[in-house]
Amino acid sequence: MDYCLxxxxxxxxxxLQEDFKEHAVALLEKRGVSLLDIADAAxxxxxxxxxxLKADDLMPSVHKVLEKRxxxxxxxxxxxxxxxAEEHQFHDKELERLLxxxxxxxxxxxxxxxxxxxxxxxxxxxNFGFIDKKKYGVISRLNKAGKGSGTxxxxxxxxxxxxxxxxxxxxxxxxx
Amino acid sequence: MDYCLxxxxxxxxxxLQEDFKEHAVALLEKRGVSLLDIADAAxxxxxxxxxxLKADDLMPSVHKVLEKRxxxxxxxxxxxxxxxAEEHQFHDKELERLLxxxxxxxxxxxxxxxxxxxxxxxxxxxNFGFIDKKKYGVISRLNKAGKGSGTxxxxxxxxxxxxxxxxxxxxxxxxx
Amino acid sequence: MDYCLxxxxxxxxxxLQEDFKEHAVALLEKRGVSLLDIADAAxxxxxxxxxxLKADDLMPSVHKVLEKRxxxxxxxxxxxxxxxAEEHQFHDKELERLLxxxxxxxxxxxxxxxxxxxxxxxxxxxNFGFIDKKKYGVISRLNKAGKGSGTxxxxxxxxxxxxxxxxxxxxxxxxx
Amino acid sequence: MDYCLxxxxxxxxxxLQEDFKEHAVALLEKRGVSLLDIADAAxxxxxxxxxxLKADDLMPSVHKVLEKRxxxxxxxxxxxxxxxAEEHQFHDKELERLLxxxxxxxxxxxxxxxxxxxxxxxxxxxNFGFIDKKKYGVISRLNKAGKGSGTxxxxxxxxxxxxxxxxxxxxxxxxx
Numbered sequence: 169m170d171y172c173l174x175x176x177x178x179x180x181x182x183x184l185q186e187d188f189k190e191h192a193v194a195l196l197e198k199r200g201v202s203l204l205d206i207a208d209a210a211x212x213x214x215x216x217x218x219x220x221l222k223a224d225d226l227m228p229s230v231h232k233v234l235e236k237r238x239x240x241x242x243x244x245x246x247x248x249x250x251x252x253a254e255e256h257q258f259h260d261k262e263l264e265r266l267l268x269x270x271x272x273x274x275x276x277x278x279x280x281x282x283x284x285x286x287x288x289x290x291x292x293x294x295n296f297g298f299i300d301k302k303k304y305g306v307i308s309r310l311n312k313a314g315k316g317s318g319t320x321x322x323x324x325x326x327x328x329x330x331x332x333x334x335x336x337x338x339x340x341x342x343x344x
Numbered sequence: 345m346d347y348c349l350x351x352x353x354x355x356x357x358x359x360l361q362e363d364f365k366e367h368a369v370a371l372l373e374k375r376g377v378s379l380l381d382i383a384d385a386a387x388x389x390x391x392x393x394x395x396x397l398k399a400d401d402l403m404p405s406v407h408k409v410l411e412k413r414x415x416x417x418x419x420x421x422x423x424x425x426x427x428x429a430e431e432h433q434f435h436d437k438e439l440e441r442l443l444x445x446x447x448x449x450x451x452x453x454x455x456x457x458x459x460x461x462x463x464x465x466x467x468x469x470x471n472f473g474f475i476d477k478k479k480y481g482v483i484s485r486l487n488k489a490g491k492g493s494g495t496x497x498x499x500x501x502x503x504x505x506x507x508x509x510x511x512x513x514x515x516x517x518x519x520x
Numbered sequence: 521m522d523y524c525l526x527x528x529x530x531x532x533x534x535x536l537q538e539d540f541k542e543h544a545v546a547l548l549e550k551r552g553v554s555l556l557d558i559a560d561a562a563x564x565x566x567x568x569x570x571x572x573l574k575a576d577d578l579m580p581s582v583h584k585v586l587e588k589r590x591x592x593x594x595x596x597x598x599x600x601x602x603x604x605a606e607e608h609q610f611h612d613k614e615l616e617r618l619l620x621x622x623x624x625x626x627x628x629x630x631x632x633x634x635x636x637x638x639x640x641x642x643x644x645x646x647n648f649g650f651i652d653k654k655k656y657g658v659i660s661r662l663n664k665a666g667k668g669s670g671t672x673x674x675x676x677x678x679x680x681x682x683x684x685x686x687x688x689x690x691x692x693x694x695x696x
Numbered sequence: 697m698d699y700c701l702x703x704x705x706x707x708x709x710x711x712l713q714e715d716f717k718e719h720a721v722a723l724l725e726k727r728g729v730s731l732l733d734i735a736d737a738a739x740x741x742x743x744x745x746x747x748x749l750k751a752d753d754l755m756p757s758v759h760k761v762l763e764k765r766x767x768x769x770x771x772x773x774x775x776x777x778x779x780x781a782e783e784h785q786f787h788d789k790e791l792e793r794l795l796x797x798x799x800x801x802x803x804x805x806x807x808x809x810x811x812x813x814x815x816x817x818x819x820x821x822x823n824f825g826f827i828d829k830k831k832y833g834v835i836s837r838l839n840k841a842g843k844g845s846g847t848x849x850x851x852x853x854x855x856x857x858x859x860x861x862x863x864x865x866x867x868x869x870x871x872x
Contacts, residue, residue: 191438237693238451238641244439245452249425257433262367263420273869275414275818276421276456282821283455286638289590290803293810297825341589341801413869414817449693451642458645462814465766466627469634473649517625517765543790590803596791597804601777609785614719615772627766628773631811632804 189234192243199247199321200313201328205306206230209332212304213295214339229335239284239331246280246323254320267322270314277323281330288334289341295333300326307332365410368419375423375497376489377504381482382406385508388480389471390515405511415460415507422456422499430496443498446490453499457506464510465517471509476502483508541586544595551599551673552665553680557658558582561684564656565647566691581687591636591683598632598675606672619674622666629675633682640686641693647685652678659684717762720771727775727849728841729856733834734758737860740832741823742867757863767812767859774808774851782848795850798842805851809858816862817869823861828854835860 193203207226215221233239249267258264266274278300285292303311307329314321369379383402391397409415425443434440442450454476461468479487483505490497545555559578567573585591601619610616618626630652637644655663659681666673721731735754743749761767777795786792794802806828813820831839835857842849 188438195436236641237449238455241439241442241450241452242455244436245425248434248436248439249421251435252428252433257428258424259427260371260420260424262364263417263424266417273413273819274417276417276459278818278822279414279418279459280452280455282818283452283458283642287641289588289639290635290806290810291801293821294806294825294828297822298829300822301826412817449643454642454646458642459818463817465764465815466630466634466811467625469645470630470649470652473646474653476646477650540790547788589801590807593791593794593802593804594807596788597777600786600788600791601773603787604780604785609780610776611779612723612772612776614716615769615776618769625765626769628769628808628811631766631770632807635804635807635810 188237188240188244192234192240195243195247196328199250199324201306201310201324203227203230203234206328206332206335209299209305209307209329210335210339213299213333213336217340226335226339229339230331232338233284233288233331233334236287238287239334242280242284242327242330246277246327250320250323253322254318268320270311270320270322274322277326280323281326284327284330284334285337288337291340292330292334292337295336296330299329299333364413364416364420368410368416371419371423372504375426375500377482377486377500379403379406379410382504382508382511385475385481385483385505386511386515389475389509389512393516402511402515405515406507408514409460409464409507409510412463414463415510418456418460418503418506422453422503426496426499429498430494444496446487446496446498450498453502456499457502460503460506460510461513464513467516468506468510468513471512472506475505475509540589540592540596544586544592547595547599548680551602551676553658553662553676555579555582555586558680558684558687561651561657561659561681562687562691565651565685565688569692578687578691581691582683584690585636585640585683585686588639590639591686594632594636594679594682598629598679602672602675605674606670620672622663622672622674626674629678632675633678636679636682636686637689640689643692644682644686644689647688648682651681651685716765716768716772720762720768723771723775724856727778727852729834729838729852731755731758731762734856734860734863737827737833737835737857738863738867741827741861741864745868754863754867757867758859760866761812761816761859761862764815766815767862770808770812770855770858774805774855778848778851781850782846796848798839798848798850802850805854808851809854812855812858812862813865816865819868820858820862820865823864824858827857827861 204223204227207230208223210226210230211221211223214226252258253264253267256264281296282293285296299307307325310321310325310328313319314325380399380403383406384399386402386406387397387399390402428434429440429443432440457472458469461472475483483501486497486501486504489495490501556575556579559582560575562578562582563573563575566578604610605616605619608616633648634645637648651659659677662673662677662680665671666677732751732755735758736751738754738758739749739751742754780786781792781795784792809824810821813824827835835853838849838853838856841847842853
């Protein structure tokens, strides 16, 4: 981030802001993740506290989370890293191997995920920890896909878990 | 990160741990950053509290910070992203453009940096905020290089600032 | 936090939500901090990027930050701890001494502050680190007051810095 | 935190560092939490990755976590807040009521807990989220005690969960 350019950059990015949401959603879909998948995971996290809660009820929250610029950038960065790894484009073959194996102690993917959760406070972080261990729904699917040859979901599964955790927390707080 | 593989992965990574430190240091040097540059920035952050403090005094702290696996992975990831952007290897040309312009509101680089600072507590975070705004020494040099055509230092300048901030905090606490 | 009670608690707290904002603002004022003081500090952080920016321009952002429940709770908790320390009500006299001396390596006050900054992303964290070191305006005033006998501002100065940093970041992003 | 006093304060606190560990352990025991309780919770988090793991195996990690000054301060602060709330010493009766009811959306207790987890990286955060939802062992016991009249464990249960999560993560990484 470069502060000297903020004045100019501010205007430039402002214009493009809406595009980044659509862009991020398109990237997620290209990687096999629909917004309803995410709403379903968010619903899993909240359903004990609201009788009869459905995935659809969480859709507005998922949309709101994806309107945050920091979330859009995290999605874009995560999708790009995974894709470059699975196409063996990395110069650093050690790092490529770690990502392709979803190495257990590699935690940079979760650092990115926490960057999303933090925007929604402490409940979002707790939600993320829980769904990351439980591997519910889309997160389980992504995780399994990442084990197959030729697919890397090391960053994506955490980013998707973080958006679900953030949406669930936003729903609980009924805040922006 | 995949927990199911921890038992096996643990041993595999353990063996390679030392290599990752050397590997991370080599990557930094390849990108024009010496450990003494980082120690100098850490010294800048601590010198008001210790009379006659020299960059060399901070070198053991810089080494200790780089022994943490999460730091090594952050360095590796940051260097790779910058390099792939400057070689125009990104599929996502929007993201590539943001990184090449060090777009002011793109904050994923700092999220990675906070992943390092957090390991050393609240003083490290404050130190990072300060040096990131002041752009002292190596951070200023990297920042300027990133403005030139053909070089991307969007992630690296923040990672280097974070290691310096962490080393300064570690020195203040005299802890691991 | 207790999840089992969320369903009931949700309604209870919802009702009271507005009161907590007014309550938090009243607590700040009782401790000598006006919202304009905070807007002025936020303006200091943003003025390089917007010509002719005035404290008043930041007031809507300060209000928005204070509408977040996590921010209200942080303000309430910080004010209470400071007050109990200065009234020597602590059982733990070691802790009371640390707070009354604003002990340099005590960092729990900043952890609370980061809980606020995190809600507004990476720029807020950087802003906080900068203003915490620079001690601009109200933060400097609080800091000095805390050195006098009989007043404890150990938590308050960080919380106020965090709200200013968050408001400045919100203004930069033009987001909720 | 006040940086101007660091030079002097550094020496003063250094001397007292060991005492704060003992002090923190004594406070935990006074509130009914033994180090073995914490090691048992840490073991619960790690046992799937190490055959035949016992609580005792985690004791060195629990001790190491408690040697960190930021952890000691978090324990001291958490115990004091809970105790002052249960003795109805708060001026702010709204806040006192929230703490005595362990209000579901009050998240400052978890912010303090994350201050501990962050020191041990992303696995510690995930571990915390999981154990906070699962309420294993000592955390369940504290949580139930907090529901009884006359006892407040709002901060303590999260701090204990965070130390367990940190110890488990430290064990996984075999690092300081």
